[in-house]
Amino acid sequence: MSDLITFEYPLHERSRTLLRLEHCFRQFDYHVSIDNPWATRAAMTAMLDISSILARADIKSELIKEMERQTVVLGKMRQTQGIDTEMLEDVLLKLNTNIASMHNLGGQLGKKIRDHEFLKTILQRSSLPGGDCDFDLPLYFNWLEQSYEHRRSQLENWMASILPLRQSVDLLLMLIRGSAVPRDEVAENGFFQKTLDGSVTVQMVRIYMSKHAQLFPEVSGGKHRFNIRFMETEPLEHPQQTSSHVDFKLTTCVM
Numbered sequence: 001m002s003d004l005i006t007f008e009y010p011l012h013e014r015s016r017t018l019l020r021l022e023h024c025f026r027q028f029d030y031h032v033s034i035d036n037p038w039a040t041r042a043a044m045t046a047m048l049d050i051s052s053i054l055a056r057a058d059i060k061s062e063l064i065k066e067m068e069r070q071t072v073v074l075g076k077m078r079q080t081q082g083i084d085t086e087m088l089e090d091v092l093l094k095l096n097t098n099i100a101s102m103h104n105l106g107g108q109l110g111k112k113i114r115d116h117e118f119l120k121t122i123l124q125r126s127s128l129p130g131g132d133c134d135f136d137l138p139l140y141f142n143w144l145e146q147s148y149e150h151r152r153s154q155l156e157n158w159m160a161s162i163l164p165l166r167q168s169v170d171l172l173l174m175l176i177r178g179s180a181v182p183r184d185e186v187a188e189n190g191f192f193q194k195t196l197d198g199s200v201t202v203q204m205v206r207i208y209m210s211k212h213a214q215l216f217p218e219v220s221g222g223k224h225r226f227n228i229r230f231m232e233t234e235p236l237e238h239p240q241q242t243s244s245h246v247d248f249k250l251t252t253c254v255m
Helices: 013-032 037-054 059-079 085-104 117-126 138-144 148-177
Strands: 004-010 183-187 191-195 204-210 215-221 225-232 246-253
Touching (some): 004 013, 004 215, 013 037, 037 117, 059 148, 085 148, 117 138, 148 246, 191 246
Antiparallel strands (some): 204 246
């Protein structure tokens, strides 16, 4: 197991949305595989969170535009000396396949989930603290008591309506994360600042440090620069910036 922990901070709203969706998809994958009603509840919550994120903006159009942009950028690399053309063509094929799949999705993403009366009721009650109790949602309680195979089959059927979205999110984040290599950096007295080239769009920064450092990074910034303050993990109530120099690795993802 790696001794490093990776912190990611999006510097672009699109990357922020991609990371939130990935987070929810991972939660769903983990809990849907467990034969337990409480795990099914957690998988349901993750799925409904995804549908709520998709309702806030035209993410379908945004992802298609981003994949089309990546296709143009990567297409220009075909003549670059030393490039792995086989890998490049594979990535371009995946991008074009995902673009076509997203175009084929009818209507707004997640609408099938949000319009389902059973799921809509759970979503409405879940907005209240403890609102999905058994006495509040007896139908949901009954459903949770059905066989694991039945619950999992229905959850996966609902999620199938946004499968192309999942594939697009995974592909774009793979490209973003792989767009640069980590560099060794030092934060003097726990502080690091980097000025960015305004002519390129920095999607996110990735910070790698030891799990045993007893530190975590707080990142702030925008399109022109970003700052990192390394905070001591203790006390949990009021973390303070460390006064020590901190060695870490940094990737500035510009894809």
